[in-house]
Amino acid sequence: MLDLQPVTSETVTSMAVQMLGMPMSQANAGATAALLNGLAADMQALRKLPLGDEEPATTYAAVEGQP
């Protein structure tokens, strides 16, 4: 895989409209892009962790209130 490229405010603006139907100001898009880049750095170790056949830890039960 290629190294991650920084998320830009333009990317956020486009995705906000195209995927969420939520227009976003330039200021909000800039702050969001900066945060996403920080989060990506924080999640590097997690993304490299071999997860094997682990299932996600969820709490869903087929009958309400009876896990």
Place this chain on the structure above:
Amino acid sequence: MSAAAPTCLEIAADVNSRKRSAREVADAALARAEKFQDQYRAFIKITPEIARRHAARVDERIKKGEKLPLAGVPFAVKDLFDLEGVATTYGAKVFADRIAKSDATVVKKLVDAGGVCLGKLNLHECAFGFTGENPTFGDARNPWDPARIAGGSSSGSAIAVALGICPLTLGSDTGGSIRQPSALCGVTGLKPTYGRVSRAGGLPLSWTMDHVGPITRTAADAALALKILAGPDPADETASRRLVPDYPAELSARIRGLRIGVMHRWFFEALDADVAAAVSQGLEKLFSLGARQVEVNLPLLEEALGAHRAIIFPEASAFHRPFLAERSADYADDIRPLLLAGLFMPAVDYLGALRARRIIRREWAKVFENIDVLLTPTTPVTATKFGQQTADLPGGAKPLVRAYLDLTLPFNLTGYPAISNPCGFSKSGLPIGMQLVGRPFSESTVLRVAHQYQQETEWHARFP
């Protein structure tokens, strides 16, 4: 301020024995809440009518001969828990008009036990921050120095106990929000095991990592409160059906031979000198009581931090999405980007984090087989000034979000119980806390260690 405020146990004893009425206690607590409100902003709303109604009911029950574990004990709740007929604001303009239709499970339990609710406490907006700065309801201020933060997000919950307004408050903790403000304000804050206390009737930050717990002056009061708060709840599928131990009865057992885990990497490698000294002395005190040190190495901490990020952001954004779509501008400037960012995080990262969570749980369980509690500082620095963005620590300046949460948030991911216990003061007079972390559902042990420590020290008894 100097006079010591009574504990839950002392108030309940007085009211049960009719030495004082619940109404008298409530009036005194309400007066104190009003007295400090302008300066410290502990409350979002003080509710005198509700408090007096609760107090009248307690006095009636006592007259009929009932004995109540929290008879007349004034308490207050972080303003994300529902109190019937009152707005649950979440500390946010967006929720300012959200009137609760019923009490949260935890509120109901405290009231049924004889507690008297004084009102709703200030918090960092939407519980998604750690300073207590709040542009809508006013900044929560540290009781030891109002120019400094109280911590958060359960800011008012720690302030109210520190100022002696009431001996018990409720907070929630998703990354450290009970423990960190407790440390910065010099009080005792317990984050129980995930599932030990019902979350029903509390607004969520992160469904799978939110924990509800008490903030008190003493560990003995925390044990009393937890005994009342814990237990199953049909309204919360994650609330455990495990037997609720008699926490107060287990406080006095000695800690001789108890194994205290210490891990220098991550938890002790970059501390303010005053914090390092206070926590080391705290450890020495526990050794003097017969505990022994075991060096440990919790693996996968970087992965745990990443998993915490990968879970908290999407879960928070999923809850807030409808409000973001309609009223984005009404969120505080520091909260809006956090909630927007969560909308763009890949689902595969979220699921990867939930898968990693199982691996981390398994690996840490092995480490905790060899210790009874892990001891760490709660925070590496004391309360910082408003507006400060970094903490000066050995190794260089650290962003506050890392400094204040890295030592606490791993235990939100794993759901382990953890308590912040006052263990000293800095040279400038600011409180310091040490964190005791236990195995899942071992609240009795962490409470016992904290209690035994408090029997030998008086840090928890100091008032601003």
